[in-house]
Amino acid sequence: MPKLDLSTIPAKTGSGYPGKLSDGFEGRSVQPLGDAGGLTQYGVNLVRLAPGAASSLRHYHMQQDEFVMVTKGVCTLIDDAGTHQLGVGDCATFPAGDANGHHLVNKTDAPAAFLVVGTRTKTETGYYSDIDMMVTFDEAGFSFTRKDGSPLTADQTGEDT
């Protein structure tokens, strides 16, 4: 039936960033609601942030529109313009190609959560605003590199390259 039973949808904790770049994301968990409900044209995720956790490294998408609505607690949106408080029901949009790196951080001592929607495209490029990293996606999967396409360095990831 179309109604989702959120208690049955597994949450994934952490991030997919390489090496030590994923440090600090233990307090982030993601439930893929859209996938669970059979949607394919966009992703809809419910992201929970423990106190101190961030949604992602600050980034922007080249091809994919992004929408967020806070559903629990208070999240701090950090983008190129500074910080903005988002309480329950507050929304933000990040149009594809707008080079305004953003993420949400739970700076409170209580749990927070938000709904995020992102278009599904066959290929995608995203840029991380605060570090020399980009992510590309195509039929081969995700690939993290420096912004010039060269491999990330051991200094960046803490891993041998």
Add this chain to the structure above:
Amino acid sequence: MPKLDLSTIPAKTGSGYPGKLSDGFEGRSVQPLGDAGGLTQYGVNLVRLAPGAASSLRHYHMQQDEFVMVTKGVCTLIDDAGTHQLGVGDCATFPAGDANGHHLVNKTDAPAAFLVVGTRTKTETGYYSDIDMMVTFDEAGFSFTRKDGSPLTADQTGEDT
């Protein structure tokens, strides 16, 4: 800035259904959050339902994925399988092409609201489950007809054809 100020986004009340088919939608209002925030790849609307109001005539989409999350009050989801209560935070999905006509109705005596996401496609066809009507969308705009493509009748719309 990406954070939306919902107080500045005009809400549209009623429906676009022809003639008397729009009767009863006075208690429905829609705020186009995604449009207001510059998104183009999918629509994100905040729909408010006064007591007794419905989101739409019961329908399904052929090309567009649909997602809903209740954000206020209680909505009753009515689809081919019957009725399902959706409280705040409850979600439902309607994958493109799934011929399961659905709508949300506020059967309570308090206001209700939900967020709805729908893909933007260049063309679209939707079917209404309880009446002989379909809607098509293309570069010429929206067109409501009977399911065989013939014009709606005066009996259906209350208007001269």
